[in-house]
Amino acid sequence: MTTATLSACPACSAAPSAEDIAARAMPKPARLTLSLPTIHCAACISAVEKALAAVPGVNDARVNLTLKRAQVDAGPAVTASDLIAALADVGYEAHELDPGSAAVTATDRAGRDLLMRLAVAGFASMNVMLLSVSVWSGAVDATRDLFHWISAFITFPAIAFSARPFFRSAYTALSAHRLNMDVPITLAILLALVTSLWETALSGEHAYFDAALTLTFFLLAGRYLDHRTRAIARSAAEELTALEVPRAWKLVNGAETATPVADLSIGDLIRIRPGARMPVDGVVTEGTSETDRSFLTGESLPVPVAPGQPVSAGEVNLTGPLTLRATAVGQDTALHRMADLVAIAESGRSRYTPLADRAAKLYAPGVHILSALAFLGWLAWSHDLRTALNIAAAVLIITCPCALGLAVPAVTTAASGRLFRKGMLVKHETALERLAQVDTVVFDKTGTLTSGAPVPTNLDAHDPATLSQVLAVAEGSSHPLSRALTTALRARGVAPAPVTDLREQPGYGTTAILEGKSLRLGRASWVGAEETATTTAWLSAEGEAPRPLTFTDALRPGAAEAVAGLKAMGLRVILISGDTPAAVAPLARQLGIDDWTASALPGDKAGRIADLQARGAQVLMVGDGLNDTAALRAATVSISPASALDAARVASDIVLLGTDLSPLPGALRTARKATRRIRENFRIATAYNVIAVPLAIAGLATPLIAALAMSTSSIVVSLNALRLK
Amino acid sequence: MDVLTWLIPISLFLGGIGLLGFLYTLRSDQYEDPTGDSQRILSADWDDRPRP
Numbered sequence: 001m002t003t004a005t006l007s008a009c010p011a012c013s014a015a016p017s018a019e020d021i022a023a024r025a026m027p028k029p030a031r032l033t034l035s036l037p038t039i040h041c042a043a044c045i046s047a048v049e050k051a052l053a054a055v056p057g058v059n060d061a062r063v064n065l066t067l068k069r070a071q072v073d074a075g076p077a078v079t080a081s082d083l084i085a086a087l088a089d090v091g092y093e094a095h096e097l098d099p100g101s102a103a104v105t106a107t108d109r110a111g112r113d114l115l116m117r118l119a120v121a122g123f124a125s126m127n128v129m130l131l132s133v134s135v136w137s138g139a140v141d142a143t144r145d146l147f148h149w150i151s152a153f154i155t156f157p158a159i160a161f162s163a164r165p166f167f168r169s170a171y172t173a174l175s176a177h178r179l180n181m182d183v184p185i186t187l188a189i190l191l192a193l194v195t196s197l198w199e200t201a202l203s204g205e206h207a208y209f210d211a212a213l214t215l216t217f218f219l220l221a222g223r224y225l226d227h228r229t230r231a232i233a234r235s236a237a238e239e240l241t242a243l244e245v246p247r248a249w250k251l252v253n254g255a256e257t258a259t260p261v262a263d264l265s266i267g268d269l270i271r272i273r274p275g276a277r278m279p280v281d282g283v284v285t286e287g288t289s290e291t292d293r294s295f296l297t298g299e300s301l302p303v304p305v306a307p308g309q310p311v312s313a314g315e316v317n318l319t320g321p322l323t324l325r326a327t328a329v330g331q332d333t334a335l336h337r338m339a340d341l342v343a344i345a346e347s348g349r350s351r352y353t354p355l356a357d358r359a360a361k362l363y364a365p366g367v368h369i370l371s372a373l374a375f376l377g378w379l380a381w382s383h384d385l386r387t388a389l390n391i392a393a394a395v396l397i398i399t400c401p402c403a404l405g406l407a408v409p410a411v412t413t414a415a416s417g418r419l420f421r422k423g424m425l426v427k428h429e430t431a432l433e434r435l436a437q438v439d440t441v442v443f444d445k446t447g448t449l450t451s452g453a454p455v456p457t458n459l460d461a462h463d464p465a466t467l468s469q470v471l472a473v474a475e476g477s478s479h480p481l482s483r484a485l486t487t488a489l490r491a492r493g494v495a496p497a498p499v500t501d502l503r504e505q506p507g508y509g510t511t512a513i514l515e516g517k518s519l520r521l522g523r524a525s526w527v528g529a530e531e532t533a534t535t536t537a538w539l540s541a542e543g544e545a546p547r548p549l550t551f552t553d554a555l556r557p558g559a560a561e562a563v564a565g566l567k568a569m570g571l572r573v574i575l576i577s578g579d580t581p582a583a584v585a586p587l588a589r590q591l592g593i594d595d596w597t598a599s600a601l602p603g604d605k606a607g608r609i610a611d612l613q614a615r616g617a618q619v620l621m622v623g624d625g626l627n628d629t630a631a632l633r634a635a636t637v638s639i640s641p642a643s644a645l646d647a648a649r650v651a652s653d654i655v656l657l658g659t660d661l662s663p664l665p666g667a668l669r670t671a672r673k674a675t676r677r678i679r680e681n682f683r684i685a686t687a688y689n690v691i692a693v694p695l696a697i698a699g700l701a702t703p704l705i706a707a708l709a710m711s712t713s714s715i716v717v718s719l720n721a722l723r724l725k
Numbered sequence: 726m727d728v729l730t731w732l733i734p735i736s737l738f739l740g741g742i743g744l745l746g747f748l749y750t751l752r753s754d755q756y757e758d759p760t761g762d763s764q765r766i767l768s769a770d771w772d773d774r775p776r777p
Contacts (some may be wrong), residue, residue, distance in 0.1 A: 042764035049770075065761030115751060123744040127737060143729070150733060 032072040032080050034087070035095040037657065039068055051090045055082055072095075089371070101137050111227055117162040118220040125213035126157030129707075132210040136704045138633055141203075151209040155193065163189055163216045164308035167221065171387045181360040181405065184367045185219060188212075188396040195393040195489040198386070206390065211397045211706045218714045219405045226429070227410035248279040251323065264329045272322045274478060274506075281312045281333045283322030288507035290321040290479070294446045294625065302480070304507045304523070314626060319479050320506020352636070355678055356408045363404065371395040374697045391699050397706050398696040399689055402701045403713040407681035415674035418724065423658040424639075424667055431653035433678070434637040435671035437618040441566050442609060442631070445577035445584055448641060449563075449591065450553035451659065454484045454535060458550045464494070466547060469514060470539050472496035473521040476510045477502065481537045481551060482521070485609035509537070517542040553583070555590070556641075558662030563591045565665030572617070576600050576608060605631035612723045622664070624648050639664070670724075677724055688713040 039048060045063045048070060056669035057075040064071070072083060080096035087094040131147040139147060163186075170186035173179060189212050196207040250259040251269040261279040264270065269285065272278060278291075290302035293315050302318055305311060311324065313333035375392035379385065416426045426432060443449050454491040459467065471494050474485040499512035499519065509522015520540045524531045527540040532548070540546035566573055575596040577584045597608065609619050609631050621628070621635035624644035631653040632638035640652035641659070649655055654667070692709050695701045750756070 042767040045761060045764060046768045046770050063761060064758040065764055066758045112751060115756070116748065119744060119747045119751070123740055127740050130736065131733075146729075154737075 017075070025371065032074060032078070032083065032096065034069050034070045034072065034080065034083060036063070036070055036087070036092060037095075039063065039065060039092050047090055048087060049228075051086050051092075052083060054171055055086045058083075065070060081234040111224070112595065113563055114165070114220060114224045114227055117165065118217065118224055120158055121162035121213060121217040121220055124154050124162070125210065125217050128154055128210045128213050132207075132703065132707070135207075136702075140471065145200065145203050148196075148207045148209070151207065152197060152200055153359055155209040155213055156607075159189060159193065159212060159216060160411055162220060166216075166219065179360070179364040181356070181364065184213070184364050184396065185400060185405075187368070188393075188400040191389075191393045192397050195389050200391070203387075205701050208393065208397055208703050208706065211703060211710065214398070214707060214710060218710070221407040222409045225406075225413045229409070229413045229426075262330065265325055266326050266329055268326045268329075270324045270326060272317045272324060274317055274318055274321060276320055278311055278315045278317065278324070280324065280326040280330075281310070281328035282326045284309050284311060284322055285325050286323035287320050288324050288505075289485050290318045290507055292318055292480075294452060306507060319477065319504065352430055352434050354408075355433055355675075355682070356404075359404060359407075359682055367399045368395065370693065370697075371401065377697075378699070391697070394699075394701045394706065395696045396691065398692045398709060400710070403681065403685035403688065403717045406717050406721075407685060408678055410718050411674050411677045411681065411724065414721050414724040415670055418670055419654075419663075419667055422663045422666060423656065423660070424663055425655040425657055426653070427655060428653040431637055432671045432674050434653070435620065435668060436616075436675035438620040438637060438668065439569065439575065440612055440617040441573045441620045441622065442574045442576055442605075442612075443563075443593075444605075444621075444625065444628045444631075445575060445579055445587060446553065446644065447624040448622055448628075449556060449559045449575070449587065449661070451556045452643075453554050454481055454551040455554040456485055456488050456549055457552050458548070459488060459492070462547065462549075465497075467492075467494045468497040469499075469519055469541065470521065470549065471497040472514070473502070473510050473512050473519050473539070476512065477521075479504075479510075481535070482510065485537070485549065485550065514541070552586070555587075556659060556661050558660040558664075560591055562661040562664040563593060565662070566668070567592070569665060569668065571668075574608075576605050576613075576631075578602075578625075602627040602630055606634045609634045620668075621652075623652075639667075673724060677721055681720055684716055684720065685713060 036044075036048060039045065045065060047065050049061050052058055052070060052072055054072075055078060057078040058072060059075065060073040062071050072078075074083075084094045084096065128151045132152050135144050135147050166182045166185050166189070169180065170182040172365070173183055190211040192208040192215075196209050196212070199205070199207050247258050248261050248264060249256045250264065251257075251271055256271055268280075268281065270280065274289070284307050286307060288306045290304050291311060292302055305322070310327070311322075313328075325547055335412045371392045374395045374641075375388050378388040378391045380692070382388065412426075412429065412432060415432055419426055446452055462470070467489055470485055471489040474482040474489070475496060476482075497514055499514045501513040502510065503512070505522070505526075506509045508526040509520055510519075512519045519542075520527045521537060524536065524538055524546075527538040527546045529540070529546040529548070531540045532550075535551040537549045537551070538546040539549060563573055571592050572595070573698040575584065575588050575591075575593045577596070577598055577640055578600055579598060581598040584596055588594075588596040597604075600608070605623075605628060609621060612619050613634075613636070619635045621631050621638045621639070623629075623632055623638070624640050625648060628640075629651045630649050632640065632648060637654070638652040639654045639656060640648045641661075642649075643659070644652075644655075656663070688709065692701070692705075693703065756764075
């Protein structure tokens with residue numbers, strides 16, 4: 001009974017529920033997965049692996065540079081925080097990934113499946129092409145028939161295996177009475193096989209086995225590229241979601257127990273340590289503190305809380321430990337209800353029709369009608385079913401959207417790769433096309449244009465003695481304002497005054513005694529000063545008037561460059577914030593944004609965007625909080641920083657991995673270039689059809705011409721996509 | 726033309742070996758970390774094979 005020793009109390013160890021809880025709290029000998037956003041080279045790999053292997057209890061550690069992750073196989077005593085500390089010592093940032101999320105451990109099955117089909121199609125088409133070349137270069141009679149039969153024997157099983165994704169997708173589309181790109185593909189492949197088999201049986205001259213296989217091969221290559229781009233983006237996005245390991249401290253008989261958030265229920269007492277995020281909605285039963293609601297409302301000022309006051313999931317506890325009684329958990333929390341509301345709203349991305357679909361809508365019926373007309377025309381003219389069917393097959397094969405299938409994925413792969421290297425993750429497949437249309441950019445303030453960390457602004461207004469008193473008192477607290485003061489004053493080389501009795505009063509401030517007089521650093525109401533509009537902490541020495549220390553929210557790095565760059569591109573830049581006008585106005589002035597709105601409710605933000613869209617604007621929304629989520633969904637395209645709340649990251653199309661905002665204008669330029677390349681590719685594919693289709697209808701297309709035309713157009717389209725770099 | 730009865734099976738067989746080889750590399754996780762593998766070749770650490 002090793003678990004009994006871990007149980008909350010010896011007496012209740014017999015109760016199975018207590019044992020369960022204890023067992024869950026005990027770390028299991030498992031594989032830990034760490035996210036390593038900063039690794040990039042061979043030296044990083046060996047440094048990280050050596051550092052991890054040096055931690056006692058670690059059996060094995062392996063870095064995956066492509067995914068920027070490390071898999072660690074360790075004994076039960078090793079926790080992720082040990083490993084993260086060990087990596088921090090050698091200078092690498094690391095985050096624990098939630099082992100419960102399947103994406104962290106599972107390999108990419110769909111990608112492997114496509115690659116396998118691609119390999120089979122490649123193998124078969126090489127062999128069949130070899131035989132076809134012999135036929136084209138003059139094999140006749142029995143030799144030609146033999147080659148055709150061998151080709152048929154290779155082609156049928158190969159197609160049955162490789163082309164299954166197209167068959168399945170075409171079947172799904174047809175059963176829903178729709179047409180997609182896979183319908184003409186499937187029809188072309190099947191018709192090519194049937195006519196070729198018929199020709200072979202009748203010792204005919206032309207067989208299209210090689211065309212059917214190369215077609216499958218090229219299309220699978222396009223499919224695989226497309227999948228890989230999205231799989232990389234998806235795994236990294238899931239990684240971000242997995243960053244918040246869902247664990248809370250539940251009070252069981254007065255003792256704190258680590259419990260997965262999913263297992264909390266209404267009425268549970270939960271201890272929230274300073275710096276932690278509320279996992280549930282609840283009422284404070286014990287402790288006073290301040291909470292940061294900026295994620296929920298955009299307010300940059302902390303809000304004081306005391307026993308009896310309600311708090312909602314997602315708020316961050318700042319100063320003192322709090323005990324909550326849960327009133328709503330999991331899906332019922334205010335946080336989730338807000339996220340659900342967002343999910344119902346119609347999103348910008350669902351209103352957009354991708355370029356590829358638009359092309360397919362024109363293309364698929366056109367090709368079918370053309371092929372059917374060719375068939376009927378030749379049947380009426382020659383009264384020969386065999387010739388007519390051969391011509392119809394040739395038309396379908398020649399027009400088959402090889403180049404069209406590659407046109408979009410080749411470009412998006414190149415563009416997404418480029419943006420990934422700049423620190424942007426493209427999550428949605430049409431995000432680039434939508435980004436290219438943008439003419440208006442809407443920014444959120446707190447956490448997006450600003451880093452959400454306060455910076456003191458009026459230190460110069462105070463004399464050195466005051467500053468050293470401030471530093472001495474501020475060091476007694478981990479409140480964000482105190483920490484900001486400590487950092488700024490230490491950087492100035494201020495020495496702390498020799499204070500005693502340093503105590504923090506959670507929710508109010510910090511007190512200390514200096515030379516027999518009491519010093520207070522804290523809220524206006526607590527030190528007896530007037531409330532002001534700007535973020536202010538007050539220092540009051542006994543018998544003296546309180547002195548204000550004002551703060552501003554620091555700009556995120558690159559914010560000024562991003563706004564200037566976007567304006568230089570001729571875009572309209574708007575700032576909509578949930579914060580007070582007093583906090584928004586100076587920032588808007590500093591960044592040169594004339595069009596700003598303060599005190600906006602979440603609904604106002606989405607409403608303003610809908611209003612802009614109704615007037616014909618294509619809006620890019622950049623935001624991070626839950627109050628931005630509806631706006632992120634409603635906008636044509638949306639970007640959120642990696643520090644954003646889960647719900648915001650899920651709602652957005654592109655995630656900014658670094659803290660720097662300056663890649664934004666570059667991303668817009670890349671997106672515009674990419675869309676231009678996609679359109680060019682469509683034009684190339686169309687031009688090729690304009691030349692090839694009359695040949696096929698006239699009955700002049702041979703399998704050799706089909707093979708040449710198909711390969712040339714596919715290669716031209718791929719090369720055009722590569723020009724993006 | 727008798728030589729064809731030998732050459733065609735031989736070419737198919739050789740191609741088949743190539744295909745099987747690729748499937749083996751795919752199944753043994755050799756495409757899991759292409760970026761990392763291209764960097765690891767530069768480090769002097771002994772590195773056996775990709776672990777699953």
